[in-house]
Amino acid sequence: MPSSPGPAQPAEPPAAAGARRSSRPTGLIVLSLVLFCGWMIYPAVLTYTFFLGEKATATVAECEAGHSGPARGARDPDVCRGTWRTADGETGEGEIYNLDATEAEGRTYPIRIGPLGPYAHGWDRAWPAPAFGAVPLLILWCVCAFVYWKFLLPSRRAADGLLAAPGTLVVGADGWGSPDGTGHASVATLREPPPGHRPVDLPGRPACDGDQLSLGRKREKRIYQAVTDPDGRPLMYLEHRADRGLQPETVVSDPAGVPYLLLRRRPDHVLSYRLVDATGAALGTAGPAQRDSPLRLAVRDAAGNPAATAARRRGGWVVSPEEGAAPELRDAAIVLLLARAHDLD
Numbered sequence: 080m081p082s083s084p085g086p087a088q089p090a091e092p093p094a095a096a097g098a099r100r101s102s103r104p105t106g107l108i109v110l111s112l113v114l115f116c117g118w119m120i121y122p123a124v125l126t127y128t129f130f131l132g133e134k135a136t137a138t139v140a141e142c143e144a145g146h147s148g149p150a151r152g153a154r155d156p157d158v159c160r161g162t163w164r165t166a167d168g169e170t171g172e173g174e175i176y177n178l179d180a181t182e183a184e185g186r187t188y189p190i191r192i193g194p195l196g197p198y199a200h201g202w203d204r205a206w207p208a209p210a211f212g213a214v215p216l217l218i219l220w221c222v223c224a225f226v227y228w229k230f231l232l233p234s235r236r237a238a239d240g241l242l243a244a245p246g247t248l249v250v251g252a253d254g255w256g257s258p259d260g261t262g263h264a265s266v267a268t269l270r271e272p273p274p275g276h277r278p279v280d281l282p283g284r285p286a287c288d289g290d291q292l293s294l295g296r297k298r299e300k301r302i303y304q305a306v307t308d309p310d311g312r313p314l315m316y317l318e319h320r321a322d323r324g325l326q327p328e329t330v331v332s333d334p335a336g337v338p339y340l341l342l343r344r345r346p347d348h349v350l351s352y353r354l355v356d357a358t359g360a361a362l363g364t365a366g367p368a369q370r371d372s373p374l375r376l377a378v379r380d381a382a383g384n385p386a387a388t389a390a391r392r393r394g395g396w397v398v399s400p401e402e403g404a405a406p407e408l409r410d411a412a413i414v415l416l417l418a419r420a421h422d423l424d
Contacts, residue, residue, distance in 0.1 A: 114216050122209040128193025129201045135171075137163035137190045137197060142180035159183050163190060163197055171197070177204050231391075234374035238392035241399040250413055251395040252420040254306070258397075264314055266417060269303040273316045275336025276303075281359045285326040285346045293423050298323045302421055317414060321423040329418045331410060340407050342415060350376070350419075354411050363408055365415050378412045380405065387412035 256263030
């Protein structure tokens with residue numbers, strides 16, 4: 080391919096493929112761990128209080144039964160107040176927790192004093208609060224387990240199986256390269272259309288009836304990117320396009336700015352695309368390898384034959400083109416993954 084008159088000025092410096100790959104776990108797992116740690120604080124404090132808290136004897140002076148809350152089945156906790164004396168002779172007064180207001184008033188109880196105050200009884204009355212508090216956490220854990228076993232684990236296994244195939248690439252938001260880290264290409268966002276840019280406006284673009292949040296109040300949005308080799312020479316240019324009332328599309332141009340590939344999102348699935356050349360002739364399709372598997376993608380030619388497969392794993396996507404597949408279809412698999420990072424609608 081001929082080279083362009085010169086690369087456009089990038090809005091941000093390109094980086095080697097995978098240089099910013101994240102090793103953090105998924106968001107759901109992080110959230111579940113944070114909630115678990117938060118939930119564990121209260122049971123841990125109660126355990127310390129019941130077993131190691133300072134011993135005392137309390138006399139309950141008055142109690143108020145909890146009132147029913149606005150939510151069905153909700154009830155404010157009972158409130159009991161009184162005085163207490165520790166084994167060392169120290170006295171105190173205030174609220175005494177973990178008591179039944181209907182029977183505690185006027186009675187004397189052995190208590191333990193901990194970080195949250197004086198508690199009567201033990202886990203036999205205190206267990207419901209942390210147990211019911213654990214229900215949302217258990218639901219979240221179930222969701223995390225479902226996502227992992229249903230989507231993440233099969234995708235990672237598929238990606239590992241693709242790594243040994245010839246011509247395999249690892250694609251990230253900032254570029255791609257071979258699994259061993261060599262032969263990388265970098266992606267940089269441009270402030271303006273690249274040199275020699277030729278607008279493409281082919282008929283037949285599907286309509287979009289949903290909310291297009293990425294547009295905000297704008298009628299259209301354009302994101303231009305340059306893909307360069309390790310020496311900074313352009314390999315291709317990308318134009319990600321969103322227009323009010325139309326499905327998003329991405330135009331791929333050669334280093335001279337000549338368009339040769341369009342990826343048009345289909346209205347039936349947010350991850351399904353129709354692939355056409357600059358004249359509108361069908362080249363193939365791209366989308367989930369299975370309809371319920373957004374982390375495994377497949378590109379097929381116009382006859383429905385497999386052209387490339389991609390699977391998500393930590394650090395990026397693994398793309399494996401089929402032997403003898405058209406270069407445009409391999410490019411389509413890569414560009415589709417780059418387009419996903421912008422989430423245009």
